Amino acid sequence: MQVGLLTLEQKNEIAGKEFAPDSFFNPIQDANDNWVISIQEMEQATIPPYEWVHELPLIEYVPKETTI
Amino acid sequence: MIGVGIGLKFGGAVTLDPSAQAFITAAGITDPTQINAVNYWFTQSKLAGFYSKLRSVYLLVGGSATAHKFNALNPLDTNGAYRITWNGGVTHDANGITGNGLNADGITYINPSLIGSTNNQTLGFYCRTNNVGNYCEMGATLGGLYCSSYARYTGNQGIYDVNGYATFVASTNGQGMHQAKRTSSTNVRVLKNGTFTNLLNNLSVGRPNTNIRLLSLTGAAYSINNISYAFFADEMSDSEMQAHESIVTTYQTMLGRNV
Numbered sequence: 658m659q660v661g662l663l664t665l666e667q668k669n670e671i672a673g674k675e676f677a678p679d680s681f682f683n684p685i686q687d688a689n690d691n692w693v694i695s696i697q698e699m700e701q702a703t704i705p706p707y708e709w710v711h712e713l714p715l716i717e718y719v720p721k722e723t724t725i
Numbered sequence: 726m727i728g729v730g731i732g733l734k735f736g737g738a739v740t741l742d743p744s745a746q747a748f749i750t751a752a753g754i755t756d757p758t759q760i761n762a763v764n765y766w767f768t769q770s771k772l773a774g775f776y777s778k779l780r781s782v783y784l785l786v787g788g789s790a791t792a793h794k795f796n797a798l799n800p801l802d803t804n805g806a807y808r809i810t811w812n813g814g815v816t817h818d819a820n821g822i823t824g825n826g827l828n829a830d831g832i833t834y835i836n837p838s839l840i841g842s843t844n845n846q847t848l849g850f851y852c853r854t855n856n857v858g859n860y861c862e863m864g865a866t867l868g869g870l871y872c873s874s875y876a877r878y879t880g881n882q883g884i885y886d887v888n889g890y891a892t893f894v895a896s897t898n899g900q901g902m903h904q905a906k907r908t909s910s911t912n913v914r915v916l917k918n919g920t921f922t923n924l925l926n927n928l929s930v931g932r933p934n935t936n937i938r939l940l941s942l943t944g945a946a947y948s949i950n951n952i953s954y955a956f957f958a959d960e961m962s963d964s965e966m967q968a969h970e971s972i973v974t975t976y977q978t979m980l981g982r983n984v
Binding site for chain 2: 678685
């Protein structure tokens with residue numbers, strides 16, 4: 658899947674912030690330690706001043722390995 | 726269907742259950758079909774006798790993050806009322822909530838270690854989709870302790886883990902109502918779409934001291950499934966679980982989203 662690529666500064670700016678009513682950004686790191694957010698967050702962001710996430714560059718998501 | 730469209734009529738208007746009214750007001754629900762379905766859930770759940778055992782219920786009706794966040798049993802906008810905080814890219818619509826498999830979940834503030842007791846808890850959800858993979862529909866884990874459930878993990882099996890070790894139940898379809906309860910220090914009992922399964926020798930090892938999330942296992946195993954109901958409760962009897970399943974199924978049917 659494609660995701661939006663953030664700089665570290667951008668990640669710090671949006672982490673935990675409300676991007677739409679009762680919805681909060683949740684940046685995560687991929688396998689290459691890039692900070693990324695989902696297409697849904699990019700598309701749904703309506704609360705200022707975070708509309709700039711609509712224009713984030715897209716990369717292909719490579720997940721970190723996880724186990725249960 | 727049991728008691729579809731229940732409501733007392735006075736002067737042509739339907740009188741809502743007061744708990745239903747409180748939830749409807751908090752969630753801002755105005756659609757008559759949704760109001761009728763919500764009222765049905767409240768009235769039937771109280772009549773069935775298990776209502777007092779419920780700790781949190783997410784009716785996931787209204788189609789928005791705001792409407793979906795409220796605990797039906799206590800619709801206050803506080804963590805203590807088990808109001809959900811939505812993280813990441815959850816999709817909210819008329820069918821409930823859908824995960825993205827990446828970073829989307831909802832923190833319920835239900836901490837299994839702070840409610841009830843280890844061997845007397847029940848959790849579950851209604852799943853509308855049939856995706857197979859490392860997708861946790863609701864769960865909490867910390868320090869090797871788990872309270873969680875997966876509709877359909879890899880290898881065609883559901884996972885039901887109520888304060889013990891992950892226990893697998895064969896499943897080729899994750900759709901429908903899933904309920905799992907721990908009944909003792911050695912037994913978990915699952916009801917899925919009318920069929921009970923005993924998970925014997927499933928030792929309870931303790932409760933994770935962290936909040937249950939919908940659509941993930943504490944920020945991992947993010948689901949891509951569509952969930953239209955979720956709950957956490959004290960231990961429910963077999964007949965209560967059966968009544969619960971019937972009521973929730975009818976509730977989904979009234980909303981046009983049963984599977």
